[in-house]
Amino acid sequence: MSIRQSDVVIIGAGIAGLVAAHECLEQGKSVTVIDRHIREKVGGLARTAFGGMALVGTPLQRRMGIRDDAKIALADWLSIADFEASDTWPRRWAEAYVEQSAERVYDWLTEKGLRFLPAVNWVERGQYVPGNSVPRYHVMWGTGLRLVERFVELLQPYEDSGRLHWQFGARVTGLVATAGSITGCQAEIEATGDRCEFAAAHVLVATGGINGNLEKLRENWYRPWGEPPAEMLNGSHPYADGHLHDVVAANGGVVTHLDHVWNYAAGIPHPRPEFDLHGLSLIPCKSALWLDHTGARIGPEPLVTGFDTNELCRRVSVLAKPYTWQVLNWRIAARELAVSGAEHNPYIRDSKAIPFFREILFGNNRLVRQMQDECDHFIVAPTLPELVGKMNALNGDSLVDLDTVENVVREFDANVRRGKSQWNDDQLRRIEHARAWRSDRIRTCKPKPLLDHPPLIAIKLRLITRKSLGGIQTNLESRALDRNGQPIPGLYAVGEAAGFGGGGASGRRSLEGTFLSGCILTARAAADAIANS
Numbered sequence: 001m002s003i004r005q006s007d008v009v010i011i012g013a014g015i016a017g018l019v020a021a022h023e024c025l026e027q028g029k030s031v032t033v034i035d036r037h038i039r040e041k042v043g044g045l046a047r048t049a050f051g052g053m054a055l056v057g058t059p060l061q062r063r064m065g066i067r068d069d070a071k072i073a074l075a076d077w078l079s080i081a082d083f084e085a086s087d088t089w090p091r092r093w094a095e096a097y098v099e100q101s102a103e104r105v106y107d108w109l110t111e112k113g114l115r116f117l118p119a120v121n122w123v124e125r126g127q128y129v130p131g132n133s134v135p136r137y138h139v140m141w142g143t144g145l146r147l148v149e150r151f152v153e154l155l156q157p158y159e160d161s162g163r164l165h166w167q168f169g170a171r172v173t174g175l176v177a178t179a180g181s182i183t184g185c186q187a188e189i190e191a192t193g194d195r196c197e198f199a200a201a202h203v204l205v206a207t208g209g210i211n212g213n214l215e216k217l218r219e220n221w222y223r224p225w226g227e228p229p230a231e232m233l234n235g236s237h238p239y240a241d242g243h244l245h246d247v248v249a250a251n252g253g254v255v256t257h258l259d260h261v262w263n264y265a266a267g268i269p270h271p272r273p274e275f276d277l278h279g280l281s282l283i284p285c286k287s288a289l290w291l292d293h294t295g296a297r298i299g300p301e302p303l304v305t306g307f308d309t310n311e312l313c314r315r316v317s318v319l320a321k322p323y324t325w326q327v328l329n330w331r332i333a334a335r336e337l338a339v340s341g342a343e344h345n346p347y348i349r350d351s352k353a354i355p356f357f358r359e360i361l362f363g364n365n366r367l368v369r370q371m372q373d374e375c376d377h378f379i380v381a382p383t384l385p386e387l388v389g390k391m392n393a394l395n396g397d398s399l400v401d402l403d404t405v406e407n408v409v410r411e412f413d414a415n416v417r418r419g420k421s422q423w424n425d426d427q428l429r430r431i432e433h434a435r436a437w438r439s440d441r442i443r444t445c446k447p448k449p450l451l452d453h454p455p456l457i458a459i460k461l462r463l464i465t466r467k468s469l470g471g472i473q474t475n476l477e478s479r480a481l482d483r484n485g486q487p488i489p490g491l492y493a494v495g496e497a498a499g500f501g502g503g504g505a506s507g508r509r510s511l512e513g514t515f516l517s518g519c520i521l522t523a524r525a526a527a528d529a530i531a532n533s
């Protein structure tokens, strides 16, 4: 069996692995990066990510008149995270995040030639507990794909000089332990079945979360929510299977909070699936009516996105059927519909400012037409009876009741017609609140009766998996800890594999956009620790 030796072995070429590699190479180390994917897929999930990051106290926030600092952000984070008393390392990572994100993510990426869109969005405002007190969601110009491409560019000279070795198409199966230290890993070349070994003084696990493995997700389902839904879509990737979590645990590491996940309530099947149950996550329109399988409005409190993503997931997971419907019209879809990820945001991904701002100003009819053409779960019809007919045809049953839907829509429309001073609906109140912030105002419609603006649209939605909030427990140097809280010599965990720091820096919920940035912070911390060891 062949053995390759380097100073550092990084398992996983996602954004956490790429950043860790860059930082270790900058410090003069030799590095081997191993990944199951082929070279063209380098970057893991970040390749397809939208590129939104929660950043605290940035120059861009200041330019928009937003006063933010680590103290405000920590209070928000602790409110949303709802940490347990024993969550020492997750909490310390939360503190590190709010202290460091401006300098060690925003400034650092900017120095590397990356840019952010000139607007800061306000997501996860909180519903029953406070969320983001202020807007802090920064969007990378070029999406997650540009982030990946930039790091691949930065790594190229090191490959050319021979200090960086890539091993693609290899699945790491186990770690090598020598006299109490982790000194390497074993892998299988997937195309040939050949076995090989990689030796290093420092081994970083950067293999992502578990949310690409629906079986594991179901096993670890958050029990207070009851049973997991019978149907879910996969919004991660099957390689995020949690195998290395098990391997680390078998080598004395601690894996925590796998029942804490960051899923989304509005998934539809990907029209060009790359794997079983591959889903797309829609950013649900705030002005759409969210209905259950009969067509009744889910309530009494309506479901509205932008306040508490986790609560939306809880509400849809406890319904009688594992799917919901949104009913809206073309006017709303063109202004509010978005799909999370690089693929469906081509003008941001390709940094094309003029068409991007044109869509912001005049509506994204391109995306709505694309959804209509490509997705059978995206139904368009001129009237409600035709729409409901098509909804039932898609399901092959008659569970959606036309009278029920008509009553819901007519009641909502009557409320809107009464005029702003007499609006008495929680969804309308939240739309008004959202529209008060300028970046949201242009993406949230002024309420108008739904039936006045055909064609009508219905979207069939399922829960879609995405990020694991829990993971391998680490200290602030990203060293994997054993059951006594001591670092396991030679072993580190970064990115989603480490629950974005400490085995679950987000706690129960995220302020949103804490993932790519959490990968960067944990990867840089590991590289610093290696340099100082």
Ligand SMILES: Cc1cc2nc3c(=O)[nH]c(=O)nc-3n(C[C@H](O)[C@H](O)[C@H](O)COP(=O)(O)OP(=O)(O)OC[C@H]3O[C@@H](n4cnc5c(N)ncnc54)[C@H](O)[C@@H]3O)c2cc1C
Binding pocket: 011, 012, 013, 014, 015, 016, 017, 034, 035, 036, 037, 043, 044, 045, 046, 047, 048, 049, 050, 051, 052, 053, 144, 170, 171, 172, 173, 206, 207, 208, 209, 235, 236, 239, 240, 241, 243, 244, 340, 341, 342, 466, 467, 494, 495, 496, 497, 512, 513, 514, 515, 516, 517, 519
């Ligand atoms: C569509 C989409 C949109 C998103 N948008 C955002 C966003 O806007 N903002 C945000 O903060 N986050 C977003 N995310 C989440 C974010 O992209 C991920 O949390 C982050 O990229 C995880 O990076 P990682 O390096 O830790 O893991 P991954 O990207 O999962 O990379 C892990 C790598 O390890 C490899 N691997 C796994 N097991 C093995 C093994 N046994 N042997 C060898 N290799 C292995 C995998 O092939 C993979 O390449 C999004 C995710 C998706 C899918």
